[in-house]
Amino acid sequence: xxxxxxxxxxxxxxxxxVIAVLSACSARGAGxxxxxxxxxxTNTATxxxxxxxxxxxxWPFAAVQDMGVQNIAFLQxxxxxxxxxxxxxxxxxxxxxxxxxxxxxxFSPDGKTVxxxxxxxxxxxxxxxxxxxxxxxxxxEKAEKQNDGAYVPGxxxxxxTSVRTPDASTIVLTTSEAYSQQWFTYNELGQxxxxxxxxxxxxxxxxxxxxxxxxxxxxxFSYLTAQAKDxxxxxxNPLWQVVDGPWKLKSFNSDGHVTFVPNLSxxxxxxxxxxxxxxxxxxxEAAEFNVLRGGKAIDVGYIPPQDLSGPKPAGAAPAxxxxxxxxxxxxxxxxxxxxNFFPLNYNNPQVGPIFKQxxxxxxxxSVVDQNAIIHAASAGYGVPTNGPIxxxxxxxxxxxxxxxxxxxxxxxxxxxxxxxxGWKVVPNGTTTCVRPGTGxxxxxxxxxxGRALTFxxxxxxxxxxxxxxxxxxxxxxxxxxxxxxxSGAPFNTLTGTAVPCHGSGCTWQMENWGxxxxxxxxxxxxxxxxxxxxxxxxxxxxxNPAIDKLIQATNHDSGTAVMQAYEDALARxxxxxxxxxYPYQLTEIAGGLKGVTPQNPFxxxxxxxxxxxx
Amino acid sequence: xxxFLLRRSLQAVVVVLVVTVDVFVLLHxxxxxxxxxxxxxxxxxxxxxxxxxxxxxxxxxxxQYFTTLGHWAGGNFGFSYTLNQSVGSLMxxxxxxxxxxxxxxxxxxxxxxxxxxxxxxxRRNKAFDYxxxxxxxxxxAAPVFFLGVVMLVxxxxxxxxxxxxxxxxxxxxxxxxxxxxxVLPVVTLAFLGIAGFSRYMRSSVLxxxxxxxxxxxxxxxxxxxxxLTRHVLRNAMIPIVTLIGLSLPTxxxxxxxxxxxxxxxxxxxxxxxxxxxxxxxxxxxxxxVTAVATVIGTLLAxxxxxxxxxxxxxxx
Numbered sequence: 001x002x003x004x005x006x007x008x009x010x011x012x013x014x015x016x017x018v019i020a021v022l023s024a025c026s027a028r029g030a031g032x033x034x035x036x037x038x039x040x041x042t043n044t045a046t047x048x049x050x051x052x053x054x055x056x057x058x059w060p061f062a063a064v065q066d067m068g069v070q071n072i073a074f075l076q077x078x079x080x081x082x083x084x085x086x087x088x089x090x091x092x093x094x095x096x097x098x099x100x101x102x103x104x105x106x107f108s109p110d111g112k113t114v115x116x117x118x119x120x121x122x123x124x125x126x127x128x129x130x131x132x133x134x135x136x137x138x139x140x141e142k143a144e145k146q147n148d149g150a151y152v153p154g155x156x157x158x159x160x161t162s163v164r165t166p167d168a169s170t171i172v173l174t175t176s177e178a179y180s181q182q183w184f185t186y187n188e189l190g191q192x193x194x195x196x197x198x199x200x201x202x203x204x205x206x207x208x209x210x211x212x213x214x215x216x217x218x219x220x221f222s223y224l225t226a227q228a229k230d231x232x233x234x235x236x237n238p239l240w241q242v243v244d245g246p247w248k249l250k251s252f253n254s255d256g257h258v259t260f261v262p263n264l265s266x267x268x269x270x271x272x273x274x275x276x277x278x279x280x281x282x283x284x285e286a287a288e289f290n291v292l293r294g295g296k297a298i299d300v301g302y303i304p305p306q307d308l309s310g311p312k313p314a315g316a317a318p319a320x321x322x323x324x325x326x327x328x329x330x331x332x333x334x335x336x337x338x339x340n341f342f343p344l345n346y347n348n349p350q351v352g353p354i355f356k357q358x359x360x361x362x363x364x365x366s367v368v369d370q371n372a373i374i375h376a377a378s379a380g381y382g383v384p385t386n387g388p389i390x391x392x393x394x395x396x397x398x399x400x401x402x403x404x405x406x407x408x409x410x411x412x413x414x415x416x417x418x419x420x421x422g423w424k425v426v427p428n429g430t431t432t433c434v435r436p437g438t439g440x441x442x443x444x445x446x447x448x449x450g451r452a453l454t455f456x457x458x459x460x461x462x463x464x465x466x467x468x469x470x471x472x473x474x475x476x477x478x479x480x481x482x483x484x485x486x487s488g489a490p491f492n493t494l495t496g497t498a499v500p501c502h503g504s505g506c507t508w509q510m511e512n513w514g515x516x517x518x519x520x521x522x523x524x525x526x527x528x529x530x531x532x533x534x535x536x537x538x539x540x541x542x543x544n545p546a547i548d549k550l551i552q553a554t555n556h557d558s559g560t561a562v563m564q565a566y567e568d569a570l571a572r573x574x575x576x577x578x579x580x581x582y583p584y585q586l587t588e589i590a591g592g593l594k595g596v597t598p599q600n601p602f603x604x605x606x607x608x609x610x611x612x613x614x
Numbered sequence: 615x616x617x618f619l620l621r622r623s624l625q626a627v628v629v630v631l632v633v634t635v636d637v638f639v640l641l642h643x644x645x646x647x648x649x650x651x652x653x654x655x656x657x658x659x660x661x662x663x664x665x666x667x668x669x670x671x672x673x674x675x676x677x678q679y680f681t682t683l684g685h686w687a688g689g690n691f692g693f694s695y696t697l698n699q700s701v702g703s704l705m706x707x708x709x710x711x712x713x714x715x716x717x718x719x720x721x722x723x724x725x726x727x728x729x730x731x732x733x734x735x736x737r738r739n740k741a742f743d744y745x746x747x748x749x750x751x752x753x754x755a756a757p758v759f760f761l762g763v764v765m766l767v768x769x770x771x772x773x774x775x776x777x778x779x780x781x782x783x784x785x786x787x788x789x790x791x792x793x794x795x796x797v798l799p800v801v802t803l804a805f806l807g808i809a810g811f812s813r814y815m816r817s818s819v820l821x822x823x824x825x826x827x828x829x830x831x832x833x834x835x836x837x838x839x840x841x842l843t844r845h846v847l848r849n850a851m852i853p854i855v856t857l858i859g860l861s862l863p864t865x866x867x868x869x870x871x872x873x874x875x876x877x878x879x880x881x882x883x884x885x886x887x888x889x890x891x892x893x894x895x896x897x898x899x900x901x902x903v904t905a906v907a908t909v910i911g912t913l914l915a916x917x918x919x920x921x922x923x924x925x926x927x928x929x930x
Contacts, residue, residue, distance in 0.1 A: 052883075052887055054697075056697055056698040056699070057698055063665075064653050064654070064656065064657055064661050064665075065652045065653050065654075065665070065695065065696065066698065146664050149661070152658075153660070228698070229693075229698050229699070231698060231699055232703075253783065253784055254697075254699060254703075254707065254784075255707065255782075255783075255784060255879060257782065257783065280782070281877075281879070282877055283873060283874045283877050283878065283879050283883055284874045284875070284877075286763075286874070286875060287779060287874060287875060287876065287877035288877075290766050290770070290771075290778040290779065290875070290877075291778050291779050291877065293771060293778070294770065294771070294777070294778045490890070491651070491890070492644075492647070492648075492650050492651030492890075492891070492892050493644075495650040495651070495654065495655045496647055496650040496651070498655075499650075499659070500659070513655055515655060517655075517656075536657075536658025536659055536660070536661075537655070537656060537657075537658060539655075
């Protein structure tokens with residue numbers, strides 16, 4: 001038996017040997033996966049898509065679920081240029097007149113007539129980009145507004161009373177009332193992407209009439225939607241090959257591998273010099289990081305915050321980078337034009353009366369130590385949010401009050417806000433109302449004697465920064481006797497729970513989904529969708545008539561003064577609890593690849609600016 | 615045999631239907647719902663209502679279920695809310711990849727674990743047995759993501775022997791064009807199986823090796839090798855056949871962690887992401903495929919028992 005059985009280890013050894021030999025053989029034959037990137041040698045660049053995100057909607061007319069950055073920034077706008085491009089050459093959030101395909105609009109003295117002059121751009125099929133292409137998009141918007149994710153009832157195009165095209169490169173819009181020039185340009189005209197006549201079809205070889213009449217748009221919409229859902233044929237469908245941007249599709253794989261080549265007829269200011277621009281998908285941040293560390297496949301990628309080797313120096317500018325553990329790459333944090341906050345439910349029958357007291361919101365905001373959270377949760381990468389205007393990237397809209405932060409972290413200030421309004425503060429205990437009533441120095445309407453400051457706060461469990469921030473908030477709040485019962489939940493549970501509500505069923509208290517608000521496609525940071533009474537995304541039902549007037553003014557009056565008045569009022573009134581805003585990603589750029597920075601605050605890509613140094 | 619197959623097939627249909635009803639009801643009990651998950655925090659109430667209407671989610675649950683059932687009967691698995699592709703095409707993309715990954719891992723598991731378990735049993739309580747047992751325990755206890763990362767750091771980043779990601783591209787073609795890139799994911803996935811299967815095999819061989827029939831075979835003059843391969847192995851394989859049968863669903867359901875670490879989007883990731891987004895059509899499609907695979911796996915295991923063990927009569 002012994003001798004026979006000695007064959008078993010030999011068998012095992014043989015199996016291992018075969019595997020090893022096969023591996024070695026294939027190693028010699030196949031090469032390392034992903035080494036083909038080698039951007040500099042081939043004059044190409046490979047961009048790592050965000051984890052678990054792939055482009056899947058090519059038509060620049062999309063429902064809200066298809067308006068993600070992976071479609072707009074990483075697919076559509078590389079090929080189909082919007083009327084106005086946002087994100088200036090310094091990385092600021094302003095309109096970029098150089099990359100826009102129209103000149104900045106001019107407004108009549110009464111503010112109701114807007115004239116748009118197109119620049120001389122051409123489609124890749126040789127046709128000019130004309131005013132009719134703009135009207136085509138507007139007709140589609142009018143006819144299919146429910147299918148446009150950017151549509152807000154009462155706004156564009158409901159507020160357009162007439163559209164004229166006096167010549168092939170001019171569009172004249174008449175509006176129902178006068179609007180702020182900035183708001184109208186950023187948040188209304190910013191939605192428009194001219195569409196070529198080649199897309200005005202109801203089937204192969206069947207011309208449509210949507211470019212000239214809204215009545216013809218339903219059939220065109222139906223056909224283009226079907227084509228946009230046909231992902232495997234994006235690169236071969238003649239429709240999508242008609243582009244006016246710097247790139248056109250060479251190949252598209254629905255798993256997320258996308259390849260672009262230069263559009264040789266692009267009329268914009270900077271022509272691509274790369275021979276090819278590639279996008280590659282990743283199942284997780286860890287998978288991307290493993291490939292990035294290999295250093296052979298990704299030219300522009302990102303490092304997960306947990307893989308940083310250390311925090312950035314305290315006090316460094318938001319754009320500054322700390323230690324970079326990846327050799328051969330430059331670390332460049334990328335911030336979106338966004339604010340971060342979590343809402344309070346003002347209509348909750350139990351705790352709503354407390355939330356309606358400004359002094360309580362001031363106390364709660366005062367126990368948020370944003371700088372400490374940024375350091376602890378995100379290795380120093382992040383920007384505080386002090387009000388409704390993003391503090392980074394810099395813009396002339398930021399007021400001195402918001403910049404200075406009216407409610408900095410201060411436990412003593414938090415305690416003072418409560419004690420001076422009828423509450424007995426018990427540090428690490430339970431603070432209770434001892435002077436009920438509506439007079440000065442009393443707790444306020446609807447708050448009974450003995451009422452405790454105890455609240456439920458759900459937060460997004462899938463993001464470590466949010467969990468850390470909530471643990472910090474709970475600890476700080478406890479020091480002034482505010483008890484926060486925090487619990488993690490999936491994203492869709494939070495967004496499904498935090499909806500406007502009334503009555504006894506309106507039971508949620510505080511919900512933190514971690515994302516706050518990105519100002520895109522509402523590029524101008526006014527508050528009509530977030531903080532106006534009754535607005536669709538005003539989930540906590542915040543209402544302040546004085547603020548409503550200021551918000552309306554930002555929509556109708558031009559200039560920065562009106563914006564700063566709104567900004568200061570909201571920074572003081574705390575409609576929500578402001579939270580730190582974290583980078584969109586920590587970008588890693590291969591050594592020798594120039595032109596990637598400054599990064600666009602709306603995450604759009606301009607690889608036509610990228611070039612390898614000699 | 616035919617009666618057995620017919621009876622089990624009918625049972626299988628009932629089981630699959632019950633599973634789909636359960637999953638359908640449970641999905642709709644989840645807070646939030648697909649509209650909020652898909653549309654995000656920016657969605658206005660009117661956009662949510664429009665989405666629900668477009669996708670039939672404002673209809674009674676029973677009506678939704680039977681509509682879905684009707685579509686399945688016609689081979690239509692629905693359309694993903696988030697990926698803009700039909701569920702059928704998504705599964706056609708992902709399933710071959712998952713099957714190749716899991717089949718290779720299962721094959722490697724059997725090829726290594728069966729001889730290993732037999733040898734451990736034969737050399738029980740010797741140094742090799744202790745060593746193999748220790749390694750098995752470590753592999754069994756270690757989380758797959760940890761093993762995967764260790765494999766990546768050691769074999770890809772330190773030794774530069776293998777690529778850091780699985781072959782990329784559509785279908786299984788790239789896998790065979792670049793077999794070296796499959797080594798780390800397959801080996802990582804096989805580790806857990808090898809640890810488990812080898813323990814079962816060792817135990818099963820030990821159970822059989824002291825049986826009377828083995829002693830009788832030896833007394834009749836059979837060589838040790840013949841006793842082991844002709845008599846012991848066949849009986850000892852019964853628990854392994856059970857394990858292989860139970861592995862069939864995982865061949866279809868995917869290997870979430872391995873797929874995630876090695877950038878190899880298969881069925882596991884498809885289902886996980888659908889669960890995150892409340893993408894009901896994808897979730898239901900994957901559950902249906904997995905449920906069918908489970909009942910088929912169980913059926914095949916039962917048939918294999920009969921082939922291996924003459925005492926088992928399927929028709930009984």
